[in-house]
Every structure is written in C-alpha cells, then in structure tokens.
Amino acid sequence: xxxxxxxxxxxxxxxxxxxxxxxxxxxxxxxxxxxxxxxxxxxxxxxxxxxxxxxxxxxxxxxxxxxxxxxxxxxxxxxxxxxxxxxxxxxxxxxxxxxxxxxxxxxxxxxxxxxxxxxxxxxxxxxxxxxxxxxxxxxxxxxxxxxxxxxxxxxxxxxxxxxxxxxxxxxxxxxxxxxxxxxxxxxxxxxxxxxxxxxxxxxxxxxxxxxxxxxxxxxxxxxxxxxxxxxxxxxxxxxxxxxxxxxxxxxxxxxxxxxxxxxxxxxxxxxxxxxxxxxxxxxxxxxxxxxxxxxxxxxxxxxxxxxxxxxxxxxxxxxxxxxxxxxxxxxxxxxxxxxxxxxxxxxxxxxxxxxxxxxxxxxxxxxxxxxxxxxxxxxxxxxxxxxxxxxxxxxxxxxxxxxxxxxxxxxxxxxxxxxxxxxxxxxxxxxxxxxxxxxxxxxxxxxxxxxxxxxxxxxxxxxxxxxxxxxxxxxxxxxxxxxxxxxxxxxxxxxxxxxxxxxxxxxxxxxxxxxxxxxxxxxxxxxxxxxxxxxxxxxxxxxxxxxxxxxxxxxxxxxxxxxxxxxxxxxxxxxxxxxxxx
Amino acid sequence: xxxxxxxxxxxxxxxxxxxxxxxxxxxxxxxxxxxxxxxxxxxxxxxxxxxxxxxxxxxxxxxxxxxxxxxxxxxxxxxxxxxxxxxxxxxxxxxxxxxxxxxxxxxxxxxxxx
Numbered sequence: 032x033x034x035x036x037x038x039x040x041x042x043x044x045x046x047x048x049x050x051x052x053x054x055x056x057x058x059x060x061x062x063x064x065x066x067x068x069x070x071x072x073x074x075x076x077x078x079x080x081x082x083x084x085x086x087x088x089x090x091x092x093x094x095x096x097x098x099x100x101x102x103x104x105x106x107x108x109x110x111x112x113x114x115x116x117x118x119x120x121x122x123x124x125x126x127x128x129x130x131x132x133x134x135x136x137x138x139x140x141x142x143x144x145x146x147x148x149x150x151x152x153x154x155x156x157x158x159x160x161x162x163x164x165x166x167x168x169x170x171x172x173x174x175x176x177x178x179x180x181x182x183x184x185x186x187x188x189x190x191x192x193x194x195x196x197x198x199x200x201x202x203x204x205x206x207x208x209x210x211x212x213x214x215x216x217x218x219x220x221x222x223x224x225x226x227x228x229x230x231x232x233x234x235x236x237x238x239x240x241x242x243x244x245x246x247x248x249x250x251x252x253x254x255x256x257x258x259x260x261x262x263x264x265x266x267x268x269x270x271x272x273x274x275x276x277x278x279x280x281x282x283x284x285x286x287x288x289x290x291x292x293x294x295x296x297x298x299x300x301x302x303x304x305x306x307x308x309x310x311x312x313x314x315x316x317x318x319x320x321x322x323x324x325x326x327x328x329x330x331x332x333x334x335x336x337x338x339x340x341x342x343x344x345x346x347x348x349x350x351x352x353x354x355x356x357x358x359x360x361x362x363x364x365x366x367x368x369x370x371x372x373x374x375x376x377x378x379x380x381x382x383x384x385x386x387x388x389x390x391x392x393x394x395x396x397x398x399x400x401x402x403x404x405x406x407x408x409x410x411x412x413x414x415x416x417x418x419x420x421x422x423x424x425x426x427x428x429x430x431x432x433x434x435x436x437x438x439x440x441x442x443x444x445x446x447x448x449x450x451x452x453x454x455x456x457x458x459x460x461x462x463x464x465x466x467x468x469x470x471x472x473x474x475x476x477x478x479x480x481x482x483x484x485x486x487x488x489x490x491x492x493x494x495x496x497x498x499x500x501x502x503x504x505x506x507x508x509x510x511x512x513x514x515x516x517x518x519x520x521x522x523x524x525x526x527x528x529x530x531x532x533x534x535x536x537x538x539x540x541x542x543x544x545x546x547x548x549x550x551x552x553x554x555x556x557x558x559x560x561x562x563x564x565x566x567x568x569x570x571x572x573x574x575x576x577x578x579x580x581x582x583x584x585x586x587x588x589x590x591x592x593x594x595x596x597x598x599x600x601x602x603x604x605x606x607x608x609x610x611x612x613x
Numbered sequence: 614x615x616x617x618x619x620x621x622x623x624x625x626x627x628x629x630x631x632x633x634x635x636x637x638x639x640x641x642x643x644x645x646x647x648x649x650x651x652x653x654x655x656x657x658x659x660x661x662x663x664x665x666x667x668x669x670x671x672x673x674x675x676x677x678x679x680x681x682x683x684x685x686x687x688x689x690x691x692x693x694x695x696x697x698x699x700x701x702x703x704x705x706x707x708x709x710x711x712x713x714x715x716x717x718x719x720x721x722x723x724x725x726x727x
Binding site: 136138142143144146147152153155156160177 | 639646649673677684686687688699700703704705707708709712
C-alpha cells in the first residue's frame with residue numbers, strides 16, 4: 032500500500048520517526064511525525080504502555096534515539112518487569128543512559144489544592160530527564176492520570192496545552208497515551224491538544240475471542256492506511272499486520288512440484304502444482320482431504336524439502352497412524368526433521384495468535400510447503416470476516432516467501448460446492464474439490480480440479496480411491512447412463528464386457544458359417560467340374576466315333592468308286608473291317 | 614535560589630502537642646505564585662503554629678533533580694514532612710481554610726470558612 036506516503040518520507044513535507052514496530056511503519060508510511068506528539072488511545076489493557084515502551088526501546092536500540100518514559104501509573108520496577116517478557120531489557124538501557132524512567136506518583140488523598148498552581152514541577156522533571164539522556168523520544172503514560180490527582184481541570188487543561196507546545200519546541204517525538212472515554216477518544220478530550228497524529232488501539236472480544244486492532248485515526252499531512260489493522264503482542268513485542276501492505280508483487284515461480292498423487296499431477300497439466308502457489312482442497316466430511324494433504328506432505332519431504340503441517344483436528348501421532356493405514360508413512364520425515372506437525376485446537380488462541388504462530392514457525396522452520404488442516408476450523412476462533420482477513424494475510428505472507436500453501440477446507444453438506452465457507456476462493460490458485468457421489472446405495476469419492484491458474488488442467492471428474500497403497504485416481508464411467516462410480520461403475524464395465532463377448536461370439540459364428548458355406552460351394556464346384564469332365568470325355572468319344580464312321584463311309588465310297596474303276600489305290604479289306612467295328 | 618529559608622522556632626504554644634512541624638515548600642523561580650505561597654505559608658504558620666514550625670523553601674529551578682526524588686508535579690507544592698503522615702498542598706495557599714485542612718490543622722467538617 033501507501034507507496035505515495037513513502038515518497039512523503041523522501042520529500043520535505045513531513046519528517047517521520049520510525050517506530051521500529053513491525054508493520055506500523057508500513058501503515059504510517061515511515062513512522063510517527065518527528066518532533067510532534069502523537070496520541071495513542073484505547074481502553075484499559077489494549078497495549079498502550081507497551082506501544083510506548085517499544086517505541087522507546089526500538090528508538091534507543093535501533094535508531095540511536097534515546098528516550099524518556101514518564102509513567103503515571105506504573106513504577107519503574109513494574110515497567111521493567113512488564114516489558115521483560117517481551118525481550119526488552121529496560122534496566123540495561125537505563126544503566127547505559129539510553130532511556131530515562133520517571134515514575135510520577137500522584138496520590139489524590141495526600142493532596143489538597145489551595146489556589147493557583149501550575150505543573151512546572153512536571154516540566155522540570157521532564158526537562159531533566161530529556162537532558163540527562165539527550166532524549167529524542169518521550170512517552171507520557173498516561174498523562175490523564177493527572178486529572179485524577181487535581182481537581183482544577185481548568186488549570187490542568189491549560190497546562191497540558193502548554194506541555195504539548197513545549198514538547199514540540201523541544202523537538203522530541205512524543206507519545207501521549209490516553210484512556211478511551213465514552214464516545215470520545217480520551218476521557219479528558221486531550222485529543223484536542225494533540226492534533227498531529229492519533230492512533231487508536233482496540234482490544235475487542237468477539238465470541239469469547241479477543242483481537243487487538245490498531246487504527247490510525249488521524250495523521251496530519253500524510254496519507255495513511257485507514258483500516259483497522261490487527262496487531263499482536265508476543266515475546267518480540269508488537270507486530271501490526273497490515274492487511275494490504277504486502278501488495279501483489281510476489282514472485283511467480285514456474286517451477287512445478289508434485290502433488291504426491293500421480294493421477295492428480297496428470298490432471299494438473301501433467302506436472303503438479305506451481306511452487307509458491309496456494310492450493311485449496313475442499314470437500315465434505317470424509318472425502319479424503321487429509322489423505323490428500325498427507326500425500327502432498329509426503330511428496331514434499333521426499334523431494335528433500337521441509338513441510339510444515341498445521342493440524343487443527345488431529346494430533347501428530349494420530350495423523351501418522353492414520354496415514355500409515357493408507358500407505359503413507361510420514362514417520363521417517365518427522366524423525367528426519369523434514370516434516371513438522373503443529374497440532375493445536377483452533378480455539379486455543381485467537382486468530383491473531385494463530386497467525387503469529389504461523390509467522391514464527393515459518394521464520395524458524397523455513398518450510399517449502401505449509402499445510403493448514405483445516406482452515407474451516409479457524410472460524411471457531413473468530414468471526415467469518417476475521418478468518419477471511421486472517422487467511423488473506425496468511426496467503427499473502429506465504430506467497431511472498433514463495434512457500435507453497437495447501438489449505439484444507441471442510442465444507443458443510445448443505446452448502447453449494449463451488450463456495451467456501453470462508454470465502455477464500457478468490458485467493459486460491461489451484462482449487463481441488465473432493466465430493467462424494469452417492470449412487471446406487473453407496474458413497475464414492477470424486478475429485479475434480481475446479482480451477483488451476485496458469486496451467487492446462489483436466490475438466491473431468493475422477494473417482495478417488497483410498498487404498499492401502501495410497502490414493503488412486505480412476506477414470507469414472509461417463510456414458511449414456513451418466514457418471515457412474517464405485518460398484519455401479521464396475522457393474523457397468525462388466526455389462527459392457529459381457530456385451531462385447533456376445534458380439535465377438537456372433538462374429539465368430541458367422542465366420543465359421545461362412546467358411547462352411549465356402550467349403551460346401553467349393554465341393555459343389557468340384558462335382559460340377561468332374562461332371563463336366565465326364566461329359567467332355569463322352570463328347571470326344573462320340574466325335575471320334577463319328578469321324579471313324581465318316582471314314583468308313585468314305586472308304587466304302589472310294590471302294591465303290593474303285594469297283595466302278597475310277598480309283599488308283601485299292602484299300603485293304605482288313606482295315607476297313609477293323610475301323611467299322613470300333 | 615535559597616535552599617533553606619528560615620528555621621523559626623518559637624516558644625511552646627497552647628496545650629497542643631509540642632511536636633515540631635517540618636514543612637517544605639517547592640517553588641520554581643521567583644514567580645508571583647511562588648512568592649504568594651511563601652508569604653501565605655509564613656502567615657498561616659505564625660498564626661497557627663507559632664514557634665513549632667520549620668519551613669524549607671526549595672527552588673526546583675536550582676535543584677531540578679529534587680522534583681523527581683520528592684515526587685513534585687505541581688508548583689508551588691507544600692509538603693508536610695512532619696508530623697506523619699506526609700501531606701501535600703498544591704497551590705499558592707491563598708485559601709487559608711483549605712490550607713489548614715490540608716495540613717490537618719482543621720477538619721473538613723468544620724463550618725468555618727473564609
């Protein structure tokens with residue numbers, strides 16, 4: 032966000048003092064207005080004191096700006112103890128003259144007012160402290176306590192106005208904390224005097240879960256994020272989580288990583304997920320979401336990469352046992368330290384704390400992939416809107432680091448399929464839907480890829496079988512009878528096989544008949560040929576007889592002619608007799 | 614500027630306790646309020662604690678560190694160090710009744726009022 036305000040920093044318009052508080056400087060475009068007072072207000076326990084203290088400690092340790100903490104409510108010892116849990120060693124900084132502490136104790140019962148007075152004592156104390164450490168930063172926590180100590184508010188108001196003016200003249204960057212009043216930012220309306228920057232802290236409990244939020248109510252002369260930003264207080268101090276500040280400039284890797292299920296890889300353009308993408312696996316209860324996640328974890332570890340598994344439903348041991356039953360043994364990865372399972376009930380913390388834990392785990396473990404199983408359970412730790420915001424930040428956070436994220440979402444039965452309860456679908460790159468297909472008295476699992484950005488993916492439903500060797504994807508039967516799965520698919524296939532057999536038999540029979548027929552015909556042809564040969568023989572014989580007869584007749588004619596005396600050569604009578612017989 | 618102004622002890626008074634009153638007045642420079650406070654304090658002491666009081670005027674401009682050590686916020690502040698318990702009276706002491714109440718020389722309930 033706020034790229035514009037970053038340029039403010041460089042420009043001469045308004046100099047800013049970085050707070051060093053994670054995320055806050057992003058929202059304010061560089062920090063608090065330098066040399067001016069900022070009002071931090073909020074109800075009791077919202078983190079005002081801590082905010083001020085972190086501002087000073089970071090200033091002293093990171094920006095070489097010593098500071099003065101003027102406490103009206105807690106003694107120096109108490110303050111030291113309170114912030115020690117956040118890793119701030121206040122005593123050391125005080126000893127090194129980096130921070131000066133002054134506890135202003137006002138005991139109403141001891142004080143009587145008689146006539147005119149001013150707060151010169153306070154001014155002197157502050158001035159002494161500022162000069163002692165060369166302070167550039169001042170925190171007054173909580174100056175409104177003065178109103179409890181003195182009854183003459185007229186004097187107090189004019190003195191406070193003078194104090195803020197004086198602080199400005201001193202050129203110190205100041206934080207003034209104020210308790211939130213009814214309908215006003217502070218009980219005594221001191222926001223009137225501190226007009227440059229007002230930050231509101233809020234500690235809200237919704238459905239028994241508390242969330243801290245921060246909002247920049249006003250920041251004169253600068254653009255700033257106006258949203259409410261959730262913030263956390265953990266052992267590293269405050270971290271504000273700017274929702275939109277991460278922007279959409281994360282790198283997009285073209286590297287593909289296997290999903291752990293061969294059939295699924297094939298559906299995803301043959302290569303699996305993109306590295307650093309966010310994957311949503313949603314489905315109703317018992318559709319195999321966790322099994323799919325375990326395959327992915329297994330595949331990630333098998334590549335020698337680290338995988339962080341945030342389990343909100345099962346303990347690590349239970350998960351390991353259950354996955355072993357389907358042939359995915361994650362135990363070795365756990366032992367090798369490639370897989371880390373973080374199991375906790377979502378209701379253990381508020382959402383912010385969950386997010387903080389993820390941040391911490393990711394920073395420590397540096398995983399290549401993170402699995403959140405399931406995100407739907409997080410709704411129990413906050414409202415739907417909060418959960419959505421938290422997931423958005425989680426997706427952004429992981430994407431920015433190039434970590435592949437797989438989110439498991441349990442959809443309740445009554446909902447539309449193409450909808451997540453938490454409305455994160457638009458953040459997701461690859462969405463795998465698992466559903467059961469109820470048909471013919473049985474429930475079978477179906478899987479399809481609802482969307483997968485940037486890759487060619489299958490548009491088909493696969494039947495999803497969980498076997499003792501892991502997940503198998505089967506082609507489903509898609510035919511005139513619709514989509515069939517399970518035993519109906521098997522039956523249909525059997526039916527088809529039977530029909531095939533019949534057809535084959537019929538063809539074979541026909542072929543056999545044809546062969547027989549051919550044989551018969553060939554036999555017939557042979558008989559006819561034989562008959563013809565016999566006839567031909569006969570014809571030849573009769574022709575020969577005819578010729579013999581004709582010869583005999585001729586001979587007789589010649590002989591007759593001879594006898595009449597006109598012939599030269601006489602014919603022997605024996606020959607004639609023989610020819611005639613034949 | 615003067616750290617300790619006067620230590621006036623006078624002879625014991627009425628039948629009241631003869632204990633000494635140790636009073637300290639914090640000021641910051643010679644402001645009209647400070648001067649008025651000193652004047653008012655002296656008058657009240659002379660009137661109600663003759664000979665039994667000891668006033669120390671501390672100018673915080675000269676000793677700013679004392680403001681922290683003695684938990685001074687408002688100026689002028691009169692501190693009753695003795696007798697116990699510690700009492701603080703803030704202001705120029707122009708309201709004599711309240712000053713006396715503050716010093717516990719008079720109770721709140723007494724109707725007498727200036």
